[in-house]
Amino acid sequence: MDPAKLRELLEQVQSGARSVDDAASALKDLPFADLGYAVVDHHRALRLGVPEVILGQSKTAAQIVGIASELARTGQNVLVSRLDPAKAQEVCTAMPALRYHEMARVATLEQAPIPRLGTRPVAVVSAGTSDLPVSEECAETLRMLGAEVERIYDVGVAGIHRLLHRRQALDATSVIIVIAGMEGALASVMGGLVEGPVIAVPTSVGYGAAFGGLAALLGMLTSCASGVTVVNIDNGFGAAFAAARILRAGARG
Incomplete structure (x- = not known):
């Protein structure tokens, strides 16, 4: 849930296009989801402007897939850092939509627009x-x-x-x-x-x-x-x- 999606949801409630119950259901994942081995921070995009990032180092492939799937389920973009090639193969097999950048050792999934940051590179x-x-x-x-x-x-x-x-x-x-x-x-x-x-x-x-x-x-x-x-x-x-x-x-x- 990022600021743009939250604003859109509130405007739909205000206009009557969406019921309060529907909005409450959409917000049920805020502020976090407890997976047992990880507590995924769905509120981070509202606070910082970007979703939680997954540090792949020292996590198992299964743990990375679980966290990434939870972020992706709510429509957020996914960034996994420090992901070695062997582990990346397992993770990307389980989540084919992920793109692995071997030199950078990161995997990414882009499913929400990324607002342009700054006017110069x-x-x-x-x-x-x-x-x-x-x-x-x-x-x-x-x-x-x-x-x-x-x-x-x-x-x-x-x-x-x-x-x-x-x-x-x-x-x-x-x-x-x-x-x-x-x-x-x-x-x-x-x-x-x-x-x-x-x-x-x-x-x-x-x-x-x-x-x-x-x-x-x-x-x-x-x-x-x-x-x-x-x-x-x-x-x-x-x-x-x-x-x-x-x-x-x-x-x-």
């Missing part, structure tokens, strides 16, 4: 090809949130001319999400190059002393560029949601 900027899984997780999440995405990939500081070549495209975006491993320097470069909000995502890409992304995380947190926001290691999903919140706040003025 969000840039997803990655330092290297090894950062693509996190970058695509971010890009697919943004798409499901209604944001247009400008992908600018493999423009790390080891060849900074590649980034500067895309300056015009960067200036046309609203929020910039920077995804980098190693020492995470790309976030500081971007923070000193563009005017808009910059969200940095450290990745677990790098050799020994990168410590699985900790070096990039600390580098981004101690950036010399003012106002760079940092999310957790490999958290492309969280960066996308942060960008969406910025855009929604801007739309409200």
Whole structure:
């Protein structure tokens, strides 16, 4: 149940096109559905503007199918994150309408219109090809949130001319999400190059002393560029949601 559907239901009751009993029946699933192993939050779209997202990691395929089916039953869109290929095969066999994006490790089902978010695209900027899984997780999440995405990939500081070549495209975006491993320097470069909000995502890409992304995380947190926001290691999903919140706040003025 999202704000548009709730408004439509209330208007039908007001006009007499739908009875109070019918409306009460339609609302019976609010605010949640208890599946035993999960309590599906049907109220989230009303509060946040988007339905609950399913974290596929550590869930069984059967649990994912159960939660996704419950969301789909009420007409909501479905986004499953951190879904590995083996588990995705089981889930998509049970729910053929789901679309699996292997690089992003997400599965999606679009059955309700996704309102456009913002007037300019969000840039997803990655330092290297090894950062693509996190970058695509971010890009697919943004798409499901209604944001247009400008992908600018493999423009790390080891060849900074590649980034500067895309300056015009960067200036046309609203929020910039920077995804980098190693020492995470790309976030500081971007923070000193563009005017808009910059969200940095450290990745677990790098050799020994990168410590699985900790070096990039600390580098981004101690950036010399003012106002760079940092999310957790490999958290492309969280960066996308942060960008969406910025855009929604801007739309409200």
